[in-house]
Amino acid sequence: MMKQSTRAFVGGLAVLLTVACSGRGEPAAPAQSGSGSGSAAPVAAGAEIRMDGSSTLLPLGEAVAEEFQKQRPSRVTVRASGTGGGFQKFCNGELDIAGASRPIRPAESKACADKGVGFVEIAVAYDALSVVVNPQNSWVDFMTVDELKRMWEPDAQKRVTKWSQVRSSWPDEEIRLFGAGVDSGTYDYFTKAIVGSEHASRGDYTSSEDDNVLVQGVSTDKLALGFFGYSYFAESAGKLRVVPIDDGVAANGPGPVSPSPATVLAGTYQPLARPLFVYVSVASLGRAEVKELVAFYVSNAARLSREVGFIPLAVSTSAAVQRRFAAGKKGTLFADGSAVGAKLDEVLKLAEVAVADGSGSGAPAPK
Amino acid sequence: MGEIVFRGLCLAAVVLPVVSLLALLAAVAAEGIGRLDADFVMRFPSRIASAAGILPALVGSVVLVLLTMLIAVPVSVGSALYLEEYGKRGRFAGVIEVNITNLAGVPSVIYGLLGLEIFVRFLSLRQSLIAGALTLSLLVMPVIITASRESIRMVPQALREAALGMGATRWSMVRSVVLPMAAPGMITGSILALSRAFGESAPLIIVGAATFITFLPDGVMSSYSTLPIQIFNWVSRPQEAFQANAAAGIVVLLAAVLCLNAVAVLVRHRLQRPRI
Numbered sequence: 001m002m003k004q005s006t007r008a009f010v011g012g013l014a015v016l017l018t019v020a021c022s023g024r025g026e027p028a029a030p031a032q033s034g035s036g037s038g039s040a041a042p043v044a045a046g047a048e049i050r051m052d053g054s055s056t057l058l059p060l061g062e063a064v065a066e067e068f069q070k071q072r073p074s075r076v077t078v079r080a081s082g083t084g085g086g087f088q089k090f091c092n093g094e095l096d097i098a099g100a101s102r103p104i105r106p107a108e109s110k111a112c113a114d115k116g117v118g119f120v121e122i123a124v125a126y127d128a129l130s131v132v133v134n135p136q137n138s139w140v141d142f143m144t145v146d147e148l149k150r151m152w153e154p155d156a157q158k159r160v161t162k163w164s165q166v167r168s169s170w171p172d173e174e175i176r177l178f179g180a181g182v183d184s185g186t187y188d189y190f191t192k193a194i195v196g197s198e199h200a201s202r203g204d205y206t207s208s209e210d211d212n213v214l215v216q217g218v219s220t221d222k223l224a225l226g227f228f229g230y231s232y233f234a235e236s237a238g239k240l241r242v243v244p245i246d247d248g249v250a251a252n253g254p255g256p257v258s259p260s261p262a263t264v265l266a267g268t269y270q271p272l273a274r275p276l277f278v279y280v281s282v283a284s285l286g287r288a289e290v291k292e293l294v295a296f297y298v299s300n301a302a303r304l305s306r307e308v309g310f311i312p313l314a315v316s317t318s319a320a321v322q323r324r325f326a327a328g329k330k331g332t333l334f335a336d337g338s339a340v341g342a343k344l345d346e347v348l349k350l351a352e353v354a355v356a357d358g359s360g361s362g363a364p365a366p367k
Numbered sequence: 368m369g370e371i372v373f374r375g376l377c378l379a380a381v382v383l384p385v386v387s388l389l390a391l392l393a394a395v396a397a398e399g400i401g402r403l404d405a406d407f408v409m410r411f412p413s414r415i416a417s418a419a420g421i422l423p424a425l426v427g428s429v430v431l432v433l434l435t436m437l438i439a440v441p442v443s444v445g446s447a448l449y450l451e452e453y454g455k456r457g458r459f460a461g462v463i464e465v466n467i468t469n470l471a472g473v474p475s476v477i478y479g480l481l482g483l484e485i486f487v488r489f490l491s492l493r494q495s496l497i498a499g500a501l502t503l504s505l506l507v508m509p510v511i512i513t514a515s516r517e518s519i520r521m522v523p524q525a526l527r528e529a530a531l532g533m534g535a536t537r538w539s540m541v542r543s544v545v546l547p548m549a550a551p552g553m554i555t556g557s558i559l560a561l562s563r564a565f566g567e568s569a570p571l572i573i574v575g576a577a578t579f580i581t582f583l584p585d586g587v588m589s590s591y592s593t594l595p596i597q598i599f600n601w602v603s604r605p606q607e608a609f610q611a612n613a614a615a616g617i618v619v620l621l622a623a624v625l626c627l628n629a630v631a632v633l634v635r636h637r638l639q640r641p642r643i
Binding site: 048050055058059061062063065066069075076077078079080081094209210211212215229231232234235236304307308309 | 604
């Protein structure tokens with residue numbers, strides 16, 4: 001009996017050694033075959049297509065991966081490190097495709113350039129950040145961007161705590177705020193659009209990376225106000241009431257506007273309608289399977305984004321995106337790293353005109 | 368009077384956690400039971416909730432924990448044996464001891480960050496099974512080492528002295544007296560630590576377990592997903608139908624952890640039967 005257990009122990013050690021050796025041996029194998037065929041692609045392991053980035057975009061990435069693999073046998077993996085975390089890995093050459101709920105920042109562009117990672121920027125869908133209150137909230141009829149700013153700016157911390165401080169006709173009761181976690185692209189976009197500078201807001205609100213927690217919070221608290229992606233509002237419409245937003249710009253439609261596919265496409269739901277992007281590494285586009293996947297992504301984005309709860313690009317915008325991808329245009333159209341207030345079709349048109357004029361490859365940054 | 372109050376408090380301390388645990392289990396089971404069938408376990412994930420399954424996540428979890436076991440258990444048992452039987456007691460041993468105890472309390476995310484830098488980037492293991500298993504090994508080793516040392520200390524000193532007194536070498540004393548007697552405790556500690564690893568998600572997200580994958584791991588360098596990550600992904604979806612999937616996934620996860628723990632109990636009982 002004693003001998004047996006000793007043997008089992010030694011046997012376990014032997015197995016461990018074998019595993020350790022095979023673990024060491026395997027990474028060498030693809031490297032050898034890689035050097036043989038002369039391709040020095042950094043992402044060669046099993047010809048896997050690696051997608052990562054924005055967790056907002058995850059459902060769309062999954063849908064594309066799922067459908068693409070039905071068509072063409074391949075190994076696609078999707079991860080969700082967040083927009084910022086995704087760009088970090090992307091610029092480190094660890095990914096083929098990075099999803100982003102905001103355009104790449106100048107600092108991130110530079111990090112990519114330093115590592116020699118070129119990229120193609122592709123707009124795939126819209127999301128509408130929706131500001132919501134509890135259905136029992138009877139006083140909020142709409143909000144202006146200024147009122148939202150007064151509620152969310154850093155100075156509001158511990159000072160703006162009552163609804164009456166935002167608009168005097170509102171009740172003298174506590175505001176309970178719910179919003180995206182500070183590491184998310186959603187937070188970056190909301191703060192840039194409402195407060196005016198990215199990453200600046202009060203800290204005394206309930207934050208969560210899981211939007212369902214926010215839905216739950218607002219739907220059970222009469223005094224709550226929160227913001228999150230359109231799909232979370234659309235799926236819980238009965239439990240939440242959406243707040244129409246007035247940006248005070250007559251050109252974007254006069255008066256308050258509620259988020260919906262129609263208002264987002266018409267460009268009147270401003271400034272909280274945001275485009276979602278994928279960034280594809282130029283080196284990876286040299287691999288046939290990646291190129292096919294991206295082409296599939298671009299041409300099926302409308303159908304699949306509707307299925308997972310995003311707002312598809314207008315047909316003409318989508319066509320411009322496809323032309324830009326087919327022409328192999330590199331770099332970003334948002335040189336200042338912000339898409340707040342930008343109208344995609346105009347930005348794309350400007351870029352095409354700039355190329356037609358021969359006035360250089362750099363597209364003008366939208367203001 | 369005092370005793371009655373104390374008994375009441377103790378009873379409450381037993382009843383409250385058990386009742387809340389049962390309530391939680393009942394709620395999860397009620398929500399997930401409708402989705403639990405063979406298809407759910409045998410299918411790949413999908414954006415269509417009713418067609419989605421957990422196969423790659425379940426297989427990934429099992430393979431990952433097996434790999435973790437193969438790496439962590441021998442190393443931990445070896446280090447426990449060294450610390451208890453071979454190492455000299457002194458300042459150095461004291462430092463190691465304090466460190467091991469501290470490491471057992473480090474949040475798991477920290478191990479994830481360590482794994483990302485060492486295994487994923489420095490050793491270029493990329494986002495592979497082996498990188499995940501090595502990271503989880505770091506996480507469970509302090510626990511297994513501590514449990515193993517405890518069970519080695521339970522071996523009566525008289526038996527060691529008897530073996531040495533009969534002319535046994537230190538190695539044969541360790542092999543035929545200490546190890547067999549300490550084995551049940553070591554195995555129990557290992558399995559409990561591994562069932563913790565089975566439910567771990569934070570460090571694995573950092574070292575790059577995939578959220579969506581439609582193939583099974585085919586080697587230690589393969590990409591993988593795990594059950595907790597699949598559940599986390601479904602829980603954060605807006606569509607109600609995915610919540611049921613998450614609940615069903617939780618039931619499978621709990622069942623798997625329960626099986627692991629049951630194995631721990633069985634093994635201990637078998638090995639604790641009188642020998643000779």
